[in-house]
Amino acid sequence: NAGVTQTPKFRILKIGQSMTLQCTQDMNHNYMYWYRQDPGMGLKLIYYSVGAGITDKGEVPNGYNVSRSTTEDFPLRLELAAPSQTSVYFCASSLRGSNTEAFFGQGTRLTVV
Amino acid sequence: AQTVTQSQPEMSVQEAETVTLSCTYDTSESNYYLFWYKQPPSRQMILVIRQEAYKQQNATENRFSVNFQKAAKSFSLKISDSQLGDTAMYFCAFMRPFTRETSGSRLTFGEGTQLTVNP
Numbered sequence: 001n002a003g004v005t006q007t008p009k010f011r012i013l014k015i016g017q018s019m020t021l022q023c024t025q026d027m028n029h030n031y032m033y034w035y036r037q038d039p040g041m042g043l044k045l046i047y048y049s050v051g052a053g054i055t056d057k058g059e060v061p062n063g064y065n066v067s068r069s070t071t072e073d074f075p076l077r078l079e080l081a082a083p084s085q086t087s088v089y090f091c092a093s094s095l096r097g098s099n100t101e102a103f104f105g106q107g108t109r110l111t112v113v
Numbered sequence: 114a115q116t117v118t119q120s121q122p123e124m125s126v127q128e129a130e131t132v133t134l135s136c137t138y139d140t141s142e143s144n145y146y147l148f149w150y151k152q153p154p155s156r157q158m159i160l161v162i163r164q165e166a167y168k169q170q171n172a173t174e175n176r177f178s179v180n181f182q183k184a185a186k187s188f189s190l191k192i193s194d195s196q197l198g199d200t201a202m203y204f205c206a207f208m209r210p211f212t213r214e215t216s217g218s219r220l221t222f223g224e225g226t227q228l229t230v231n232p
Contacts, residue, residue: 033220042117042204042222058219090158092220101148102220104158 002026006091006105013081013112021076021108023091031094032074033058033102034066036087043090049074081112115140117207119223126195127231133180134190134226136205142166146208147181147188152225153201161203164188195230202227 004025013019025032030051035043035058045058049068063085065077074093078085088109094102116139126132138147149161164172164181171179176196180189192199205223 035222040122040225042119042224045219045221048219088156092158094220101160101163102158107156 004091004093004103004105006089006108008108009106010109011111013078013110015081015083015112017081018077018079019081019110021078021089021091021110023074023076023105024072025074025091025093025103026072027093027095027103028071029093029095029103030071031096031102032068033092033094034064034074034076035090035092036060036085037090037107038087046076046089078110083112086110086112115142115145115207115209115219115221117205117221117223119203119205119226121226122224123227123229125229125231126192128195128197130195131191131193132195132228134192134203134205134228136188136190136223138186138188138205138207140186140207140209142209147179148206148208148220149177149179149188149190150204150206150222151199151201152204153198158204162190192228197230197232200228200230 007022033048034046037043044060047066049055088107091105092102118137145166147164151159151161162174176193178191202225204225207221
């Protein structure tokens with residue numbers, strides 16, 4: 001069972017570079033989320049989506065963009081990488097977004113130098 | 114906005130003993146959901162237990178149970194018969210239900226408690 005798959009697992013970016021973190025789920029979940037986790041901290045919501053074509057900002061959206069063209073995929077785009085974006089990024093999905101469990105990917109460790 | 118507070122950054126417990134992790138939250142909602150997630154060194158986020166706010170009975174999953182005090186907005190996790198494999202970061206999380214007004218549920222996390230089980 002694939003669940004939620006994130007790629008890449010690790011990445012080093014130079015300041016000002018761009019990249020896309022990929023996230024795909026094969027559970028036909030409506031809701032998808034992107035979180036970042038800074039060292040020793042909890043997860044902060046960047047963006048989320050309640051279905052294909054619908055996205056909304058979370059707590060810390062600045063510097064990021066998302067799209068949801070299909071139910072399965074929810075890529076996160078960093079346009080101009082900054083050292084403050086050094087973090088571990090998690091993608092998650094859930095069926096209805098209420099009392100159902102959110103399934104997480106393995107995370108992407110991103111370092112901006 | 115909802116906030117989740119975990120006041121214990123680190124805790125330790127001896128193997129086979131019981132430990133309780135604290136969590137408080139702030140919300141104006143009457144119906145919502147609460148979760149405890151475990152994050153071992155592998156970074157994988159694993160659901161430990163969940164609680165619906167409209168249910169008065171405390172949730173239990175094997176060695177894990179919660180003490181849900183709705184009026185006090187408190188949601189603590191009790192781990193009985195602690196095992197070495199319980200060593201992990203534990204996150205308390207809050208989710209408001211989907212309504213047309215909210216246009217989507219958000220899962221809000223606390224800062225986490227690092228639990229170490231000692232042999």
